[in-house]
Every structure is written in structure tokens, then in C-alpha cells.
Amino acid sequence: MTSRQDLAQTFAAVAARQPDRPALSVRGQEISYGALDETARRWAGVITDRLGAPARRVGIFGARSAVSYTGTIACLYSGGAFVPLNPRFPAERTRRMLELAGLDAVICDKTGAQQLEAVLEGVATRPLILRPEEEDAALLASAPPLAQLPPVAMDQVAYLLFTSGSTGLPKGVPITQANVRAYLDWASGRYGITPDDRFSQTFDQTFDLSVHDQFLCWENGACLVAMSSIELLAPARFIQRNRLTVWFSVPSIVAQMRKRNTLLPDAFPDLRWSLFCGEPLPRASAEAWQAAAPNSIVENLYGPTELTIACCVHRWDPVHSPALCVNDMVSIGAPFPGLTAVLLDDQLRTVPPGSDGELCLCGPQTSPGYWNDPAKTAERFVTLPDGPIPGERYYRTGDRAIQLPNGEYACLGRTDHQVKVLGFRVELGEIEAALQKDARVVQAVAMGWPIVEGTAQGIVAFVSGAGLDLNALKDACRASVADYMVPSAIHFVDEMPLNANGKVDRGALAQRLTEKAG
Amino acid sequence: MEMIEEVRQVVCGITGLAPDFDTSANLYADLGVPSVQAMQLLTELEERFGIALPDEDFIEAVSLQDLSSLVGRIKGA
Numbered sequence: 001m002t003s004r005q006d007l008a009q010t011f012a013a014v015a016a017r018q019p020d021r022p023a024l025s026v027r028g029q030e031i032s033y034g035a036l037d038e039t040a041r042r043w044a045g046v047i048t049d050r051l052g053a054p055a056r057r058v059g060i061f062g063a064r065s066a067v068s069y070t071g072t073i074a075c076l077y078s079g080g081a082f083v084p085l086n087p088r089f090p091a092e093r094t095r096r097m098l099e100l101a102g103l104d105a106v107i108c109d110k111t112g113a114q115q116l117e118a119v120l121e122g123v124a125t126r127p128l129i130l131r132p133e134e135e136d137a138a139l140l141a142s143a144p145p146l147a148q149l150p151p152v153a154m155d156q157v158a159y160l161l162f163t164s165g166s167t168g169l170p171k172g173v174p175i176t177q178a179n180v181r182a183y184l185d186w187a188s189g190r191y192g193i194t195p196d197d198r199f200s201q202t203f204d205q206t207f208d209l210s211v212h213d214q215f216l217c218w219e220n221g222a223c224l225v226a227m228s229s230i231e232l233l234a235p236a237r238f239i240q241r242n243r244l245t246v247w248f249s250v251p252s253i254v255a256q257m258r259k260r261n262t263l264l265p266d267a268f269p270d271l272r273w274s275l276f277c278g279e280p281l282p283r284a285s286a287e288a289w290q291a292a293a294p295n296s297i298v299e300n301l302y303g304p305t306e307l308t309i310a311c312c313v314h315r316w317d318p319v320h321s322p323a324l325c326v327n328d329m330v331s332i333g334a335p336f337p338g339l340t341a342v343l344l345d346d347q348l349r350t351v352p353p354g355s356d357g358e359l360c361l362c363g364p365q366t367s368p369g370y371w372n373d374p375a376k377t378a379e380r381f382v383t384l385p386d387g388p389i390p391g392e393r394y395y396r397t398g399d400r401a402i403q404l405p406n407g408e409y410a411c412l413g414r415t416d417h418q419v420k421v422l423g424f425r426v427e428l429g430e431i432e433a434a435l436q437k438d439a440r441v442v443q444a445v446a447m448g449w450p451i452v453e454g455t456a457q458g459i460v461a462f463v464s465g466a467g468l469d470l471n472a473l474k475d476a477c478r479a480s481v482a483d484y485m486v487p488s489a490i491h492f493v494d495e496m497p498l499n500a501n502g503k504v505d506r507g508a509l510a511q512r513l514t515e516k517a518g
Numbered sequence: 519m520e521m522i523e524e525v526r527q528v529v530c531g532i533t534g535l536a537p538d539f540d541t542s543a544n545l546y547a548d549l550g551v552p553s554v555q556a557m558q559l560l561t562e563l564e565e566r567f568g569i570a571l572p573d574e575d576f577i578e579a580v581s582l583q584d585l586s587s588l589v590g591r592i593k594g595a
Contacts, residue, residue: 088552229553230546230580234573256557262573483552 006152006177008076010219012037021195022223025242026066033221039070041145043130044077047105049143050128054079054150057160059103059127060205061085061094061112061119064226067132068205071107072214079150080104081157081174084205087111089482091118093170097162100172100371103127110134154178160371161208163305164426164485166417168433172371175208179308182364184215186336190313191246191273193220198242201226202235202249207424208305209277213248222246236262243270247293250278250423254285255453268293277301277310278423280411280454281330286316302332302411305425306380306395308365311339314408326402326410329454333408339363340388341409343401348382358415359401360384360394367395419448421456421484431459431487434480435473441465443496445504446487449513461487462509464496522586528566529582532558541582569593 005013015023019034047055058075060082062068068084075082083101085094098106098119105128108116113131120126132140158177162170199217201224203210217224225242227235232253239247247268254276257263271293276285281300290298303310314321314333324331335341342350343357351357360382369377380396387394400412417428428446435444442465448456463473470490477486497508522541530537533551545551551559560576563569563585569592579588 228546230556230577233553233556234577237574260573483554 004154004181006076006154006156007158007180007215008073008079008149008152010215011073011076012149014218014221018195018221021221023218024066024069025198025223025225026064026069027226027228029066030223031066031070033218036070036073038145039140040073040077041147042143043071043074043107043132043140044149045146046130046140046143047074047078047080047128048146048150051078051104055104057081057083057101057103057157059083059085059098059101059106061087061106061116062109062205063087063111064201064205064228065109065111067107067109068112069214069224069226070132071109071130072205074107075105076152076158077146077149078105079152081160083160084210085112085119086204086206086482087115088204089206090479091115091121092480093482094119095121095123097170097172098127099123100162100170101160105130107132108134152177154181159208159211161206161305164418164430166427166429168430168480170430171373171376173305173367174369174371175211175305175308175367179365179367180211180215182338183212183308183310184219186338187212187216188220191216193217193222193246195221197222197245197272199224199246200235200239200244200248202232202253203278207278208309209248212309217246234260234262236264236267239268239271244268245270246273246275247271247296248273248275248277251276251281251285251453252279252422252455254289255282255455258285258288263288263292265291266294269295271296274298275301277303279420282453283322283325283328283330285453286321286330287318290316290318300330300332302409303365304395304397304399306367307339307361307363307397308367311335311361311363311365312341312409324404324406324408324410326404326412327454329411331404331408331410332401335361335363336365339365340392342384342387342394343403344384344396346415348384350387353403356400356402356412359397359399359409359411361397362387362389362392362394366393419456421448421458423455424482424484426456426459426485428459431461431477431481431485434477435461435463435490437480438468438473438476440467441473443504445496445506445509447506447510447513449488449510450517458488459485460513461490462493462496463490464493468492521590522582524566525563525586525589526582528562529559529585532562539582541586543582544580545582545585546580563589567593 015033015037022030023033024031055078157174165171274296298316300314301310302312314331431446432444446461449460497505499505
């Protein structure tokens, strides 16, 4: 059944029904639905009062805190789309996102507040700033809770996320209320969440998988249990102590636990669902986690931000799934009901059966297109006159895939220069652009390195040019890209090796790294 | 050299923190050490002291004081 309620109405209804149940647990402190609702209404009241109108877009500048979660609800209650901003990004990047998004307001937690002045430096229009843990605490605590929530249309943007852009500028991906409603209806139906469930929250709020955590949890009245970045390094004890019943993370956390031998059989008897997404899932990780969580169903989810959280799913079956693995990576499964997938060649024609091609999908979860970027949108969102559903908009994922005999899909790699670093989406071009800001750099090439089980552990860069200061280049990267994108090493080359087409031979550069390591 | 000073050396080497930071300060919440450096710190301490540190105990040892006690406890065990 598809409901047509926006995220704010949905949350408000649950809060009215069960005000005393815990909605959130952060650093051991539980916050009830009623308290979260009331606080969000106070903040929304201040926002709409100060703006003189419902909000259009509100930045949420924080990191998995009571303020950042409450702020997300407050934004929705004020009628706006939430735009997560991440304190782990350099100030310059956050400023760029703030400007591109055209924010009416920004809600900052303690961590965001520390960076705020650096972010706002030189900004043309200063948005309304709310700091509930600092100067605005008294104001917000005494503001009357907004009684009547502004109406929200289902074609309005629910959230706007930025992803790595290959030319250096981040790309905005707007997702509508209808897009996310379609996803949540699928997820609620599949996972049967109840108020007794306790959800992990492992993803940064700038990662759309966190939207699954928050809204799948809350619309079913369950409790969201936030984890800090440090707790994520060794989560076993946390999962047990907090009696989590639903786990959702990138596969890298599993690989880390396997490496450190902290993923033990039967460790998580309370887990019912173990979901993984964001990077390839190695067979060995699925098996190890299943052994650790014997009462859990393990699933591999796949989907780019542009298709709203996830669009394909594979249910791990210890008997049948290993044979479906390709390159020892778990199948990404089949598209959700209501979504259609095709594999296309570089002329956008459907490939012959058995061939690999670019995975493209259409359906109700497709973003309207990139934020204020019609050219990029036209490039990636295409209509296929000869496709399965003529006239329908398909999103080109940039992932190369094949179809398995059972109709499921397996990912083979990328068609471009995007890599995943520990689950984070990284356009190598963005790092290259950051390096190229130094006028002495003639050419810059970045690559994911080392690649372990299909995912990059970090970034390595090669640069050519005269009089280069490799340390200064690293510092320059730190100032403009997220921490996981800063190259762990920058190598100087006299001349970039070229392939037969005259393009930089990335394979040859990678070979040098293998030789150095070997 | 005293254990706590040796551990402090390792911490400063990886995080770049000035050596006079408070022994009871939370490295992550108060001093802003990012989680990527935490794992580097773990492996460096293991190598330097020739011990195996249980991950969950390590992440709970958030101050220099806690870390030093943990290393001392494991080394002495």
C-alpha cells in the first residue's frame, strides 16, 4: 500500500501515537518520540517565524547527535528540505555546498558550531543560524511549539545531498518526498519493523543510507541508536550492549573486524536484519557476519544516491548465494518491484543477453536531476525510445554489470573514474582538480589504492611538474577535500606514462605501486 | 622513560597534537582526533610495545591517561 504522507506528517503521527517510546539513543541518553516532536516543533516555530514563511532548505551541520537528528525533523516540520553538512569536510567545501544549496537556515550542533565561522567567511548571504547547544539554547527552549505544520507536496524536495563531482564542484542530488516515500514503502513492507526494534545508525548524515536508518526506524516507532566514529572502529561490544536488532553499515566495517579478529560466531543473537550497502560485499564478509548473527537475515543492497538510497537487493542464502558471487563479491540482486533495470552499451543500446553493460534503472525512486545543472542531468538521466518502458527516464549508474542466469545482477566495476573509499563515493577527478589548483602541477592522476576486496583503502596520487612541494600539495588537498579523499601518498613522476590512445596509462601507474609494494 | 610519556610521544607523532595536552582530555571528543588516526594509533602502539590491544578496550581508552593504563595493563599481563 502506498501512503501519500510526507516525512513530517509521518513522524508527527507516530509521535502522537506513542509519545513515551524512545525515538533516539545518543551517548547513552534516550529521547522519547514526544520530546523529539516537541523540541522539533519549537525549532520549526523559530525558523518559520524568522523567515516569515515555511523554509525551503535548511542545512543540518552536525555529526550523529541529538541536535543533528532533531534538526532534521525540525527542518521537515518547517516545510523545508534538509541539506546535511558534514563537519569532517574542510570549511571551504561546506561553504560551497551552502552556497550551491541556497540555504534559508542552518542548524548546528557543537561540532558544526566549531567550524561555523570558517564556513561562513565570505558567504554572500548569511542564512539564519541556530545553535541549540550554544547561544540559542534559551531562545529555542522557550519558543512555542509549532502547532500547525506547513503543508508539503509530494513532488517537493525532501532532502538535497551533495556527492563528489569530477571537476571539483560537488553535485547536488535532490530527492523528492515521493522518491523517498516509494523507498520507505518498499522497506517497511520487506523488513516488518516494530516499535521493539533498535536500529544502528552508522552512516554520516551526508550519506543517503542514513535516511533509511532514520526514517525507516521512526515511521515504524522503533529506536535509533547513534554510533560515534570511534565506536564504529570496534562495534561488537556496542551492538551487544545496546541490544541492536537491525544493523546497516558499509562492508568495510566487516572487513576491519575480520582483519582484527573481532567478529566472533554467535556474537549478535539479537540481530534480526543485517544490511550492507555502499560498496561491494565480499563473500567472506557475508559468511562471517552470518556466523556472527545466526538469527539475522543478511542482505546486500545496491543503489546510487540518484536512485534514492537503494534500488536492488540480494538476500544472502548460505546454500545458494556463494555460487552467485562474481569475483568473490556478492550479487547486488534484483531491482525492487516497480523499478526496471537495463544494461546499455556506450551508445545507450541494450546489450545482447550475457554481455556486460552500464546498469541503468528507472522508476519512482529516480531523482528529478542534478541541482541547477541541466547539462550534467541530460548526460546521466536519459530517455530510451527503444527501452523496455519508452519515454521513461533512466538513470545511468556508471556501474558496469552483468545479468546472472537467475535474473539478478552482479557488479563488475565502474565505467568512469569514480571509486569507493571505505564506502564513500569519490570522483578521482575531484582530487585531481584539488591538486591542479597548484599552478606548478602539470598533470595530476589520482587512484584508489590499495584495492582490497573490491574497495579502495585510500587514495594515491601522481603528479608531474617542476619544483613541486609534495607536502604542500597534501596540505592543499586537506583544505579542499574530505579527509578520506586526501591522498596517503603523492608520487612525483617526470613524465606520465601514456597508452596507445595518448591518454594517461593508469594501469602503468598502478603497476608501479604494485612493484613498490611487492 | 615513563610509560605515559612514551604513549604521549606515539600519540603526538600520529595526531600532530602539541605535546602539552591534558592527560585526562578526550582525544576524540575534546581534542578532535579523527577516527582514521585512531586505528593508526592502535597499530603503532601495538608495534611500539610489542602487545596486542583488544579493539574494544582501545576505543574506550579515550584519554592519554586511559591509554597509558591500558597499555601498561596489557604489557604487564
